[in-house]
Amino acid sequence: MRIHHLNCGSLCPHGARLINGEGGLLARGTIVCHCLAIEAGDGLVLVDTGFGVEDARRPRQLGAAFRALMRPRPEVGTTALKQLEGLGFEASDVRHILTTHLDLDHSGGLPDFPAAEVHLFAPELEAALHPSLRDRARYVGAHWKHQPRWVEHGAGGEDWFGFESVRILPGIDAEVLLVPLLGHSRGHTAVAIRCGDGWLLHCGDAYFHHGEVSTPPSCPPMLRFFQNLIAADNVARKRNQERLRELAVAEGQAVGLLCSHDPHELKREQAKSGAAVAPA
Ligand SMILES: [Zn+2]
Secondary structure: OOOEEEEEEEEOOHHHHHHOOOOOOOOOEEEEEEEEEEEOOOEEEEEOOOHHHHHHHHHHHHHHHHHHHOEEEEOOOHOHHHHHHHOOOHHHHHHEHHHHHOOOHHOOOOOHHOOOEEEEHHHHHHHOOOOOOOOOOOOOHHHHOOOOOOEEEOOOOOOOOOEEEEEEOOOOOOOEEEOOOOOOOOEEEEEEEEEOOOEEOOOOOOOOHHHHOOOOOOHHHHHHHHHHHHHHHHHHHHHHHHHHHHHHHOOOOEEEEEOOHHHHHHHHHHHHOOOOOOOO
């Protein structure tokens, strides 16, 4: 089983030092959208989709405030669709998409794979389809106006290293679990993928910087501020981040952690996987 680590769009707000922990105060920071494409038997499974083709063509659909603050750079060439085509796949090869949550920087590629089933934790779909006033800016309805084939998953599964988990896609050649980690959004979930003897845990936006799951923890101030600001349940978010830190200490050999937005982790995982090289 092969996993491709893709950056499906970058955000480049000012304040590199406050965002990445290095670089100038006025320089632009780098926030990536780290998505996974898992080759599973005769199809592909995507974990998150970053920005999509329509986001690149009509960036205004992402909203004025988000664009002014976060400086997204959606480009057609960095969409999951174009990167997968570059690897020799077609849109129809993507059978399943697992979304950690439906924030606009994670769901933009959904319309590029209209035939795929879209799996998510049920409370996230409810939050996105019926957003509260506070949540309206984080979700972009254009990302699901094609009426995706939603597959909602509820709580109540098996224990996974002390976390609740929901086993999904039993029929494919990959062992995949949803691991709900609420807090950042109302139905946020991580995705665990078995890799040989160990696991890879895509933590979505449960943390933003690798320092947050290190001991002692650290986080550049702008990222800390932003996470506190946008959290749907900040107490749950902080508690879940602490649990991830404990997991990294106790099971660091068995479970590799990564999040959506850390360029350092993306580079590390691409180097480990031999980068995204087109199959011969
Ligand atoms: Zn995000």
